[in-house]
Amino acid sequence: MFQGKQAKVLMVLVCMILGIMLSTQFKSAENAKNSISQQxxxxxxxxxxxxxxxxxxxxxxxxxxxxxxxxxxxxxELTNLRIKAGELAMEGPGVKVTLDDSTVVSKPGDNANLYIIHDDDLLRLINELRAAGAEALAVNNERLLDISEIRCAGPTVSVNNNRFSPPYEIVAIGDPKTLESALRLRGGVIETLKFWGISVDVKQSDDLVVPAFKGTRRYDFAKVKVGDSK
Amino acid sequence: MIYPIIGVILGIIVGFYLPLVPQAYVKLLSVALMAALDSGLGGIRAAKEGCYDNQIFISGFFVNALLAVFLCYCGIRLGIDLYFVAVLAFGLRIFTNIAIIRRLYLKK
Missing domain, CATH: 1.20.5 (Single alpha-helices involved in coiled-coils or other helix-helix interfaces)
Known part of the structure; x- marks a missing residue:
């Protein structure tokens, strides 16, 4: 069928090229299946x-x-409005509150839920800070605004639609003394939390930073009332 | 008949250790592959018919593949899908070649 040694070597070489083409094509086809199509x-x-x-x-x-x-x-006027809308990062004196889950081992028969931080614990703490005149607030570097939610999301807490797990770090800018004493009121938030062994750490500081709001506001339903825009 | 098979198996093994072809050249490679397959089957057919010539086989193998790749490349540049034309033409030839090989085997 084939004559000469040289012819055989050439034949093997040519068929080898065919084989190489076959396997590379096969490999790239497999690869293309896994990646987004070229188109x-x-x-x-x-x-x-x-x-x-x-x-x-x-x-x-x-x-x-x-x-x-x-x-x-x-x-x-624009800067003023942007401050009000929370679009600018703010800095100033205030307090930094760090909360972490209880280290106390729950006694048998006790409800374990009482020993972990819930969304309403955070809400009560923040409410207290607001009442004490906090001007800018953030939870785990997430700015709190009028549209921010703090809500239970399984084992985590969702703030501005971002989920966080303990420890929670709340930064409030305002008069440090007033803020801290508001939290440490007898029968106040911290006392209640401490009762369940939740660790609360309040630190006054002169240079705290509250980041700008990173999300967007949407007004799909609310419209400006006719005749109310100057 | 054993040499081509050894060659193909060796090639497949070598090809698995070679790096991947960039996505942009996959179409060109597939056209070349079709041309090569066609030449290979043509060679078997010629051998069966008794008019096999090594030079014709080898030159046909490379010239067909390179020409097909070149045409396909031109088509991509010009915005014409010559790729499909090449694949179709080679596909038809592969089928005819296989049919003839089958007939020659049966006649024997």
Whole structure:
């Protein structure tokens, strides 16, 4: 069928190339199955490009508009509103409260739930801080605003739709002395929590930072009342 | 008949240790693979018919594969899906080759 030694070697070589092609093709087909399809990648890359271009254009426009409306009064008003909306990080004196689950071993027959921190413990503590005049609050570096929730989410607590587990660190900016004494009232929050062995640590500090609100506000249902916008 | 089979098995083993082909070249490689398969089957057919020529086989193997890859590459550049055309043409030829090989085996 085949003549000569050279012909045989060549034949084996050629068939080897065929085999290499077969297995590499097989491997890349397996690989393609696991990754996002090429088409999809190209599509996404295209969309990213247009979005980036749009973003760039809008940023340009924004700076231009800022320059146009650069009067000092408006800038001051804007900063004021951004402070109220919690869009700026704040710093100042205040207290830092660290809460951790109880280290006390629950006695048999006792409800173990009483020894862990619940959303309402946090809420009571924060309510007390607010009553004592806290101006900016954060739980585990998550800014607390009028729309922030603190709610039980299984074994964790959800704040601004982010879940946190103990230890919780509450930062409040305000008069440090007033804030601490409000928490340490006889029969107050800390005393109740201490009773169950939950560790509460209150520290006064002169330079605390409360981060800016990272989420977005949506007004899908609420609209400005007709005639109420000046 | 044993040499081609040894070659293919060796190639498959070597190929498994080679790095992956980038996604962009997978289409080109698949066209080349179709051309190579077609040439291989053509070689078997020629051997069965008794007119096998080593030079024709080897030159056909490489020229077909490279030409197919080149055409496919041009198609991608021009925005024409020549890839499908190549796959279809080689697919048809592979089927005819297999049919003829089968017939030659049965006649024997």
């Amino acid at each position: 999809r990648v190209e599509d996404l890359a295209e969309r990213l490009k247009t979005a980036e271009k749009d973003n760039f254009k809008l940023k340009d426009e924004l700076t231009k508009l800022h320059e146009q409306s650069g009067s000092a009064a408006i800038t001051r």
